[in-house]
Amino acid sequence: MPADKRDIVALEGVTKRFPGIVANDGIDLSIRPGEVHVLLGENGAGKSTLIGMLSGLQQPDEGRILVDGKPTPITSPRHALALGIGTVFQHMMLVPTLTVAENLLLGGPWWQRPRTEELEARVAEITRSLGISVKLHAKVSELSLGEQQQVEILRAMVRNSRLLILDESTSMLTPKGIEELGALMRRLVGQGLAIVFITHKLKEAAAFGDRISVLKLGRKVGEIPPERFRTLSEQEIISEIVELMFGKQKDDPEAAERPTRTVRADAGPLLQVADLAVAPTENAPGLSSISFDIRPGEILGIAGIDGNGQKQLAEALAGQRAATGGSVRLEGTAIEALSVGERRRRGLRYLTDDRLGEGTVGAFPVSINFFLKQVGASPFWRGGVEQRAEIDRRAAQLVREYDVRTPSLKTPVARLSGGNIQKVLIARELAEGARAVIFNKPTYGLDLANTLASRQRIRDTAARGLAVLLISTDLEELLSMCDRIAVIANGSLVGTVANADDARTKVGRLMIGLAA
Amino acid sequence: MSIDTAPGASANALDATSGAATGRDILHRLLMTLGPILAALIIAGCILLVVGVDPLAYYGYVLEKGLFSPLGIQQTLTRMAPLLFLAAGLIVAFRAGMWNLGGDGQFLLGAVTAAASAPVLVQVMPAWLALTCSFLISMVVAMAWSLLPALLRAYQGVNEIITTLMMTFLGTSLANVLVKLVFRDPGTTVPQTRTLPVEDRLPRLFDTTITSGLVLGLAAIIIVHLVMTRTAFGLKLRIVGANPRAAVHAGLGVPRLTVAVFAISAGLAGLAGAVDIIGVQGNVRADWNPAYGLAVIPAVFLARMNGFAAIGFVFLLSVLSIGGESAARRLGVPNHFTLVLVSIMLIVLALAEYVDHRYNQSRKA
Ligand SMILES: Nc1ncnc2c1ncn2[C@@H]1O[C@H](COP(=O)(O)OP(=O)(O)OP(=O)(O)O)[C@@H](O)[C@H]1O
Ligand SMILES: [Mg+2]
Numbered sequence: 018m019p020a021d022k023r024d025i026v027a028l029e030g031v032t033k034r035f036p037g038i039v040a041n042d043g044i045d046l047s048i049r050p051g052e053v054h055v056l057l058g059e060n061g062a063g064k065s066t067l068i069g070m071l072s073g074l075q076q077p078d079e080g081r082i083l084v085d086g087k088p089t090p091i092t093s094p095r096h097a098l099a100l101g102i103g104t105v106f107q108h109m110m111l112v113p114t115l116t117v118a119e120n121l122l123l124g125g126p127w128w129q130r131p132r133t134e135e136l137e138a139r140v141a142e143i144t145r146s147l148g149i150s151v152k153l154h155a156k157v158s159e160l161s162l163g164e165q166q167q168v169e170i171l172r173a174m175v176r177n178s179r180l181l182i183l184d185e186s187t188s189m190l191t192p193k194g195i196e197e198l199g200a201l202m203r204r205l206v207g208q209g210l211a212i213v214f215i216t217h218k219l220k221e222a223a224a225f226g227d228r229i230s231v232l233k234l235g236r237k238v239g240e241i242p243p244e245r246f247r248t249l250s251e252q253e254i255i256s257e258i259v260e261l262m263f264g265k266q267k268d269d270p271e272a273a274e275r276p277t278r279t280v281r282a283d284a285g286p287l288l289q290v291a292d293l294a295v296a297p298t299e300n301a302p303g304l305s306s307i308s309f310d311i312r313p314g315e316i317l318g319i320a321g322i323d324g325n326g327q328k329q330l331a332e333a334l335a336g337q338r339a340a341t342g343g344s345v346r347l348e349g350t351a352i353e354a355l356s357v358g359e360r361r362r363r364g365l366r367y368l369t370d371d372r373l374g375e376g377t378v379g380a381f382p383v384s385i386n387f388f389l390k391q392v393g394a395s396p397f398w399r400g401g402v403e404q405r406a407e408i409d410r411r412a413a414q415l416v417r418e419y420d421v422r423t424p425s426l427k428t429p430v431a432r433l434s435g436g437n438i439q440k441v442l443i444a445r446e447l448a449e450g451a452r453a454v455i456f457n458k459p460t461y462g463l464d465l466a467n468t469l470a471s472r473q474r475i476r477d478t479a480a481r482g483l484a485v486l487l488i489s490t491d492l493e494e495l496l497s498m499c500d501r502i503a504v505i506a507n508g509s510l511v512g513t514v515a516n517a518d519d520a521r522t523k524v525g526r527l528m529i530g531l532a533a
Numbered sequence: 534m535s536i537d538t539a540p541g542a543s544a545n546a547l548d549a550t551s552g553a554a555t556g557r558d559i560l561h562r563l564l565m566t567l568g569p570i571l572a573a574l575i576i577a578g579c580i581l582l583v584v585g586v587d588p589l590a591y592y593g594y595v596l597e598k599g600l601f602s603p604l605g606i607q608q609t610l611t612r613m614a615p616l617l618f619l620a621a622g623l624i625v626a627f628r629a630g631m632w633n634l635g636g637d638g639q640f641l642l643g644a645v646t647a648a649a650s651a652p653v654l655v656q657v658m659p660a661w662l663a664l665t666c667s668f669l670i671s672m673v674v675a676m677a678w679s680l681l682p683a684l685l686r687a688y689q690g691v692n693e694i695i696t697t698l699m700m701t702f703l704g705t706s707l708a709n710v711l712v713k714l715v716f717r718d719p720g721t722t723v724p725q726t727r728t729l730p731v732e733d734r735l736p737r738l739f740d741t742t743i744t745s746g747l748v749l750g751l752a753a754i755i756i757v758h759l760v761m762t763r764t765a766f767g768l769k770l771r772i773v774g775a776n777p778r779a780a781v782h783a784g785l786g787v788p789r790l791t792v793a794v795f796a797i798s799a800g801l802a803g804l805a806g807a808v809d810i811i812g813v814q815g816n817v818r819a820d821w822n823p824a825y826g827l828a829v830i831p832a833v834f835l836a837r838m839n840g841f842a843a844i845g846f847v848f849l850l851s852v853l854s855i856g857g858e859s860a861a862r863r864l865g866v867p868n869h870f871t872l873v874l875v876s877i878m879l880i881v882l883a884l885a886e887y888v889d890h891r892y893n894q895s896r897k898a
Binding site: 336337356357358359360361367369374375376377378379380381385389390392393398401402403 | 764781
């Protein structure tokens, strides 16, 4: 494919290999000003790898990258920035011990004093147009992942890039946040920027894109150029993508109908939370008088904008965060004074949304990461001694069952693609012995097929008589799975609605601060 | 799903290729280790030239006295005993992400305890039992010395680098005070503890002068290596070291593990002191401080906290220090030149790693 003069960045036959896998295989791509180029593909298809090469983190093994028509090796992230390529990575890259403002100022020339006032003005301008609010002086470690994601987006914008790359940047936003980011992208391409946008939500692709490329197993298997894109309806685009990605036709894959699970009304509650309180920190909300019951077989959803206490709630329930008051009962026994490990042994499971920060040990093999929460338990350890064969056997089974794409069981888990790391976590929490499970954004980063599979798994989990607490920013997800949906704002539950026909409006009203 | 079988197939493919890759990997690793060591020897040689010593003579002398003369190699192997214990202790701590730099204080207190207890105990019980008791007491004393930094780190999050260093200053002074004021042998004029008779010390190996403490040291470091790599306990420590937040999330009792790590690490340092006294020295003289603890740190880093590699580097360190001591007497190069040499190695190794990394990057660009 000859480079087009309109491309500001073009890839020609780019190949990238990792031990045991060809992550990108002879990929051609053209990125043009005024276009949102959507990259789609299953988990592990090679999207983030491609981005890694555009942003200077990695070098292609074969092929070349043209910038403004000239072959240009992008040797480092700094070089990429200098070329005007700004990236929001899939996994947070902020320095947790610094404040947001300090993070935004990082990378300036070392001999200059950081220009704080200038930054504040610029940030105020961008946040206004984005409709988000960012706490400039909060330490990053105090922010929820969703808030960190917003900071990352902001950081890329502050730098005045010509090409903005967003790798799954909508994964933690609420529907409203996604809409706003979409509108902003449209405005930016209107001003002549180029955008590369990665997502797993096909509706976003159809709504915000101009051009779509689909990757599969490292190869580019299809492209919808802008001329065609404009002639197709949303439905046509989605079904075309689904066919390219999965090779089978499905009308609206996300519109899985709500199952008619029957929660036994006479059963006593399995997980009871009463007046749970957590002290606020300077930049993160605490929790005040959180109360709810979940009966066996029931799924209670928690909706709300990320950073309103979801993380605190999950951690307080799991025992990772000290509660200042209230009680938590599992099957009638108080567990609020127990340790994390003890609560887990009694059947409380917590799927964290921070898969790299606390969910896994990145440098350890995939196999060990399946059992991080069971270290020492038989049959994987006997008399404290590791049973390598047993671990590998079970790990291989989980890899197969949960479709984890990994070159081998020995591969360090951080080398997997984001969605595949997520599958490792899900597999781990759904293993035997669970009574009540807290899912914090369980499908974050999963591709369509795996999202549907995981949702089905969670429904099955509940159907086995477990209590499920489902925290998500994705309203569709909650509506498709929950029996009831509670809305969290500023650390307290502002209302709970049964998931009936008018639930969407009611939850929406609660989220913007109106009574249901 | 349609591609369900892909992971299994590619997993096998990788396993085959990774076998070939590891062969090349090992060669590369070896080159990356030996090359910098050679470079460090050359740089240190230049320093010797500058101070007017013939480097070839110096290295020749070190090798001869530390490695090739029968007496020298026996001394070298004997020196390894305490160093191996110290290295074992450091491996536990470093793998768990805790920087116990208080090895010297713990070592000396262990040594003084052994010197104070062993000569008394051998008079009241059989020698083997006396020595065992003495080892255990030394270990417990050293463990106790690590308790304060351990608790501060575990429950208050106080940085252990500073506290262990402070405790090592206090520990060396305390050891000195104990020798001079409490355990001083009334029968001698020089301030030192009572001496453990040669026949009661650890037996020598066969017909040599090598202490059997070497065997204990080797056992200690191998056991530590196996515990760290093969057991649930070791895995827990490595999780704490690699990602403390994941440890909390996984429900590990991080504070308790922290205290355990300090206790094990300090206990092994205490045993190092004991093995040096009970096996070799027989007593502790006032102001005696060989500072093995600090010297072992680079060896453990060079070994990347691998027990078997650490044995090799401890051997190298012993050769250099035994040979260096002789050379110091003969050629007038200060004893501490050994440390200079070791630190140059460490720096060159780090540089080599950096250059290697950059080279890999740019080769692909
Ligand atoms: N640094 C690395 N070392 C080894 N393998 C890697 C590395 N980075 C990525 N891979 C492998 O390359 C493949 C593509 O990964 P990539 O992260 O690009 O997928 P992705 O399309 O972004 O998937 P996801 O939607 O799950 O984020 C995966 O199989 C992954 O295991
Ligand atoms: Mg990715």
